[in-house]
Amino acid sequence: MSAADTPAARKPGDRLALNLMHFARALRAAGLPVGPGKLLEAIEAVEAVGLGNRADFYWALHAVLVTRHDQSELFDQAFHVFWRNPDILKRMMAMMLPTVRTEATTNQPEMSQRVADALREAAPGVEAPEKTEIELEASFTVSAAERLQSKDFETMTAAEMAEAKRMLARIALPVAEATTRRFRPDPSGPRVDPRATLRRMLRAGGDLTDLARRRRRTRPPPLVVLCDISGSMTRYSRMLLHFMHAVTNDRDRVHSFVFGTRLTNITRHLRHKDVDVAVDAVSQAVADWSGGTRIGSALRSFNRVWARRVLGQGAIVLLITDGLDRDAGEGLADEADRLHKSCRRLVWLNPLLRWEGFAPKSSGIRALLPHVDDFRAAHSLNSLAELADVLSREGPRRHEGMRRWLKEAAG
Template sequence: MSEPRLPRAVEIFVSFVTLLRLNGFAVAPEQTVAFLAAIELLGPNSLDDIHRAGLATLAPPPERRAAYDVLFDIHFLGHEAPDQLSGEEEDVVRLQEEGRGSDEPLFAEEQNESGLAATRAEALVARRFATRATGDALRRLAREAAAKLPRRRGHRRMRARRGAFADLRRTLRESVRHDGEVMRLRRLKRRPRPRKLLVLIDVSGSMKARTEHNMRLAHALVQAAPNVEVFTLGTRLTRVSRALRLKRREQAMAAAAHVVSDWDGGTRIGEALKAFLAVPRFSTYARGAAVFVISDGLERGDPSALCAAAEKLSLRSWRLSWLTPLASGPAFRPQTEALMAIEPFVDDMVAGGSDMAIVEHILSLGQRSAA
């Protein structure tokens, strides 16, 4: 049987709600139903009726009212986003799932060739990854991940010499062999489980020298451990976990290159992290997880959005690590405004300028405790 389809007149309103969700607006299904009911009640007689119905039922936060208006004009009036975005409205960050990369233009008119300056301008470009041999750091990660990655106590229990729980079933079974005498109380403990891992990779122009290495490391981590989620951050937030689950590295890199559209573009780390936290399905990936943000933290403008997102991410995660190529050693102290602002909320701010340094930190977390 074919799946039921929405009436043609309703599709444009439902797709507007989808566009809001993709840009970080939290809209519940009940609000979508209320939005449609309000439009039916109002007629509607004009676009102003639809706009007012959306404000009343979808309830965009006051600080994002400008972004809501821009998205409304783009969707219903067909305005071009680059011509409409200015000032505060530049904070619109698009969220991109796997399979949506082909919907966007692959090449931008301008590219950040140097990669030395951080910018908020969006550049949609295609990227190809070269075929390279597996380095020593990635081989070490594949070899030691099972034993050294962080683990958590699961809900299932297992036999143990010492434990917090009594194994009554095994104890009573053994007592039958001794005429009902309990010779020894058997114990149970919680079975250790691999902890969730979340990797957020900055693919902006200022990180272009490390982008390919970081993507290959993320692929090796996905192959070596279960429950790994990978996102790229730039001017967009893109989930690349499904692409990186392909076993052959060349195929996985090609799939990821097709999915991500904002390679070597601008930097909107704070807005991208806010968009990640605004989507409930994505924010659950961070709950109780070891979170790794691989970024130089070169955020343009006021770092308040990045600071607020880092605080929320730290509260949800088991441990938040910020791996930056700017760190030169254990005595590193952040010098940029953005890194200094988020330092109180980051558990580990360590070197991220080489595969060996990143792998060393990831494998060392198995001996750490929760922050």
């Protein structure tokens, strides 16, 4: 190697391009769609804004490399770690090293496991150690698929999230069929069909014939999904959008809405067969992603604008939110009560139920609980599979397990 090819002899611009290349690799490993074209655009953006201001440098890369709202958090963590923010770097190192977590560290912001894995793999100048193959007896161990099904969405790596999204695409949500006002012919039906009987008699020339019978038609009721996309739900709303897309393309009469500080109808966007195109369309249509939460205001908009259009024929409503309301539950109880009376069944899915010590203490949760029929977790593939099992059979309007939650909320 000549002297001109040594690292010390490289131009500053060459070193910057090399660092940007490694940064792009880290983002791609963390799950962001960053290709060679994006890298060239990032280099041009940095050359345009210069390196004199760290904020300008950050937002120049953000404008080029981030295409959806749900990618902002991963980009932010990866940027501050790669370009040396000491606080976040310590948290990443703590994830890489076998240290013991203490109570004093539980209140600190969590570092994304995907970012830690990506930066560990994409670190420039570090060769990965040779892997030693070890044979293990796995007769009585849990399979990787089973572990993934029970793993929290928040703790998944990029590879695990990609596999979980593929598994979500195969989830079906069979809802128990409900009787309608229309009838269908049935020789053993419980009701006599006068018109069909008269037609038979006319065809027989007025002679007596067997009575025609009928029974009511059954059809799965409409499904309405209201999903919270506020800042506290960001890490779950990404996966839940894939769940909503799978449900929308698996059955008819599914209406999907998202809300933070306002309500947005995303039904049309989720009907696209390609999930990436659908999620990208949703991110462009929603203006309040990862912001505050105004559950009462969102339910008020739904009750006054959309309820009469989509809640006909005994619709089932899935309300996906952690119940943390910026307005401290103001007006939430009245709107939840109106929604509950307008639908066949109101099911609340709350990711906070993954904690064993969960208690309904916030005002938003206390306002919602008395007006829902079922209260379940929504943090893993298993929890969503349990939801499919619950909705596939007809049960009581108010679930028995709700009594405990209502007692805790009242106490």
